[in-house]
Amino acid sequence: MKRDNTLAKYSMARRLLILAFAAASAVGNVTVQAQMPNKPITLIVPFAAGGNLDIVGRLIAPGLAKQLGQSVVVQNKPGAGGVLGATELSRSEADGTVLLVSTPNAITVAPKMVQTQYSLENFAAVGLISSTSLLLVTRTEQNKFQDFASFVAYAKANPGKVSVANAGIGTSNHIAIMQLQIMAGIELNVITYKGSGPANIDLLGGQVDVSIDQLSSAISHLKSGRARAMMVVSSERDPLVPDVPSAKELGLPTLEVSTTAGLLAPGKTPTATLAILNDALNKTLADPALQEQFTRAASRARPGPSAVFTELMKTEDKQAAELAAAGKLKPE
Numbered sequence: 341m342k343r344d345n346t347l348a349k350y351s352m353a354r355r356l357l358i359l360a361f362a363a364a365s366a367v368g369n370v371t372v373q374a375q376m377p378n379k380p381i382t383l384i385v386p387f388a389a390g391g392n393l394d395i396v397g398r399l400i401a402p403g404l405a406k407q408l409g410q411s412v413v414v415q416n417k418p419g420a421g422g423v424l425g426a427t428e429l430s431r432s433e434a435d436g437t438v439l440l441v442s443t444p445n446a447i448t449v450a451p452k453m454v455q456t457q458y459s460l461e462n463f464a465a466v467g468l469i470s471s472t473s474l475l476l477v478t479r480t481e482q483n484k485f486q487d488f489a490s491f492v493a494y495a496k497a498n499p500g501k502v503s504v505a506n507a508g509i510g511t512s513n514h515i516a517i518m519q520l521q522i523m524a525g526i527e528l529n530v531i532t533y534k535g536s537g538p539a540n541i542d543l544l545g546g547q548v549d550v551s552i553d554q555l556s557s558a559i560s561h562l563k564s565g566r567a568r569a570m571m572v573v574s575s576e577r578d579p580l581v582p583d584v585p586s587a588k589e590l591g592l593p594t595l596e597v598s599t600t601a602g603l604l605a606p607g608k609t610p611t612a613t614l615a616i617l618n619d620a621l622n623k624t625l626a627d628p629a630l631q632e633q634f635t636r637a638a639s640r641a642r643p644g645p646s647a648v649f650t651e652l653m654k655t656e657d658k659q660a661a662e663l664a665a666a667g668k669l670k671p672e
Contacts, residue, residue, distance in 0.1 A: 421511050422510070465653065544567065
């Protein structure tokens with residue numbers, strides 16, 4: 341009889357524990373709802389449709405919507421190398437409902453080259469999204485040069501006459517062009533666009549000679565045969581385009597630039613809200629189907645803590661400040 345009472349007490353305690361856990365979970369869900377207003381989330385892409393960040397934004401939007409239980413609307417706001425989109429985010433309400441898909445460059449490099457109404461402190465990192473290689477690309481019908489060596493030779497013989505497109509002032513594409521000119525000893529006619537999409541239209545149409553572009557936005561043109569890559573802007577080849585030589589192989593061992601995309605919120609967004617968003621982003625990126633989509637788009641998913649993106653931006657901000665002080669960051 342005494343044993344039966346003990347079992348009854350244990351059973352009652354277990355039921356109470358389960359009820360307490362359920363109540364705590366309910367409170368937790370209420371807290372989440374309080375931190376994330378029940379309204380659509382705007383995902384700002386600071387470049388035109390068709391470019392790397394546009395591809396990235398549209399890949400993660402459905403997953404974020406599923407994880408947060410709220411609709412996610414992608415809004416393209418191109419201009420000034422990502423500055424217009426970054427400015428809009430910096431002015432937005434810090435409640436987690438307006439986010440920005442961006443590289444660190446729009447936040448760290450662009451303000452050193454053009455006047456902006458924001459600084460690094462106006463943004464909070466949600467987390468990294470993806471990374472992709474940069475390529476030196478030309479159209480297939482290009483007859484001025486056939487490979488990197490003949491490109492450099494032609495550029496040296498015709499200083500300032502080879503036109504090169506980039507996705508925006510202060511972007512990783514733009515920085516890569518600046519470094520390429522210095523390291524290869526050439527002078528190019530640098531033309532800035534509002535994203536890789538418009539730049540590729542002019543490249544394929546013959547309005548510009550070459551571009552430095554993300555593999556993610558160039559790969560469809562490479563596969564179709566309309567464009568060809570002369571170099572990966574890295575010390576190693578990219579396995580997705582194994583036949584394209586690296587900068588190191590071509591005599592530029594220190595030319596190493598890639599594009600890393602991340603998700604940002606306004607600077608005063610509560611820590612708890614950032615944690616919810618980071619969790620939703622990481623769960624989205626952990627989906628094998630989405631990872632396969634990133635691979636097909638020539639990018640690599642980069643889930644992880646928000647601190648990684650925060651430190652990356654701080655590092656690039658410091659480097660950009662040093663370049664600006666040395667007079668090496670100037671508007672084109």
